[in-house]
Amino acid sequence: MSSERPVGVEQSISADRRAQDPGSRLLTVAAALFRQKGYAAATTRELAGLLGIQNASLYHHIRSKEDLLYQLCVDSLTRMRMTAEEVLAQEFEPLDRLRALARAHVVTSLGDQDSHATMLIELRGLSAARRAEVIELRATYEAIVESVIAEAQSAALLRSDISAKHLRLAFLNLLNWTIFWFRQDGELTSEQLGDLFADIFISGVAAASERRS
Amino acid sequence: MSSERPVGVEQSISADRRAQDPGSRLLTVAAALFRQKGYAAATTRELAGLLGIQNASLYHHIRSKEDLLYQLCVDSLTRMRMTAEEVLAQEFEPLDRLRALARAHVVTSLGDQDSHATMLIELRGLSAARRAEVIELRATYEAIVESVIAEAQSAALLRSDISAKHLRLAFLNLLNWTIFWFRQDGELTSEQLGDLFADIFISGVAAASERRS
DNA sequence: GTCTATAAAGAGATAGAC
DNA sequence: GTCTATCTCTTTATAGAC
Numbered sequence: 001m002s003s004e005r006p007v008g009v010e011q012s013i014s015a016d017r018r019a020q021d022p023g024s025r026l027l028t029v030a031a032a033l034f035r036q037k038g039y040a041a042a043t044t045r046e047l048a049g050l051l052g053i054q055n056a057s058l059y060h061h062i063r064s065k066e067d068l069l070y071q072l073c074v075d076s077l078t079r080m081r082m083t084a085e086e087v088l089a090q091e092f093e094p095l096d097r098l099r100a101l102a103r104a105h106v107v108t109s110l111g112d113q114d115s116h117a118t119m120l121i122e123l124r125g126l127s128a129a130r131r132a133e134v135i136e137l138r139a140t141y142e143a144i145v146e147s148v149i150a151e152a153q154s155a156a157l158l159r160s161d162i163s164a165k166h167l168r169l170a171f172l173n174l175l176n177w178t179i180f181w182f183r184q185d186g187e188l189t190s191e192q193l194g195d196l197f198a199d200i201f202i203s204g205v206a207a208a209s210e211r212r213s
Numbered sequence: 214m215s216s217e218r219p220v221g222v223e224q225s226i227s228a229d230r231r232a233q234d235p236g237s238r239l240l241t242v243a244a245a246l247f248r249q250k251g252y253a254a255a256t257t258r259e260l261a262g263l264l265g266i267q268n269a270s271l272y273h274h275i276r277s278k279e280d281l282l283y284q285l286c287v288d289s290l291t292r293m294r295m296t297a298e299e300v301l302a303q304e305f306e307p308l309d310r311l312r313a314l315a316r317a318h319v320v321t322s323l324g325d326q327d328s329h330a331t332m333l334i335e336l337r338g339l340s341a342a343r344r345a346e347v348i349e350l351r352a353t354y355e356a357i358v359e360s361v362i363a364e365a366q367s368a369a370l371l372r373s374d375i376s377a378k379h380l381r382l383a384f385l386n387l388l389n390w391t392i393f394w395f396r397q398d399g400e401l402t403s404e405q406l407g408d409l410f411a412d413i414f415i416s417g418v419a420a421a422s423e424r425r426s
Numbered sequence: 427g428t429c430t431a432t433a434a435a436g437a438g439a440t441a442g443a444c
Numbered sequence: 445g446t447c448t449a450t451c452t453c454t455t456t457a458t459a460g461a462c
Contacts, residue, residue, distance in 0.1 A: 038337050040253035057428045124251050173390035200383055204417025211424055270446045
């Protein structure tokens, strides 16, 4: 296998991560392909082509195409959860936590844009059992987000006339759609976007008593 | 063709719209199927089955599966643009316009959830030429949104340190992701969600001089 | 670990009868 | 407008050699 990179889909792969080890390279290339074409429309032949091998050779490394999707989803959500837990270990003031969580969410998901986008929108490609597993991982992550929001509500820092659940949905709305338009070479970095969204959300749902004039 | 409805996918079709005319019923059922399974994974045989006809009979009504996707996208964006233009004809104060636009966007897109979601996430299934066409329609709509935001910035009602483009992206982030989790039988109506998101966004990006204490 | 060859199933779409 | 029958192509995955 040549160490030179083919053109096309693979250009969108973030250069810093796991480029050497063949198993991880497979996942990275699969994520880029799945995001570009969609999981169902992406073929194992295309994937093999990007890796410079024949379709049949792929099956020495994986058991099925679905295994790749599943692994991408689990990896992506594991990274998200770990990053969120680091935030909770470092920040303790509710609004600091929420700001840091927004930033971490945006930076981590966009640093991993191919697999994160695939995880978010291609769940339908998984078997019912695996889909349920991934949805559970996602619920675990979202529960962390919701608990930080509820904490800020308890401290009277965020409005409490809307449930923590719906504030969490609004928060993730604001952050998640970014995967559809963010470009690494765009005008704003993921850090800047994370800060901006944190700012908009916190100002947007601050408790009335907390609003600055 | 029986007038009784089969079970399954079709349950998610909004009951009020265009249920009689066979051409529109086809589009409605296709939208529900495409949203549930994804465009690429949905088969024409499944679609025919939902309509109570054979696969081959489908081709009396359409020329190709892709035609359906294309038509859904165009219809969905046409509805969005018309609704936005009605808002502009009725509201003139910048923040009233923005509020009404948020509400209209949410209500219209969720009233049409299957085809709107399909339009937003299944563009990859279109040929390059048609994809470009739909992207152009979407850009037209988004330009309306951006112009209303820019108008509010010019009136010093929204912060101007962030470009209208990025405020528009944040605004649509907040609104669009709702298609992934909204349920017609959920706790909040689309009207309530539209108002909530308008509130969050406008409070979140209000100009400093406009913030209430 | 990769190859050639191919199996087995399913896809979109068409032909032509009724 | 719908049917049965079928064409043609592509898909995921496997067998077995090297």
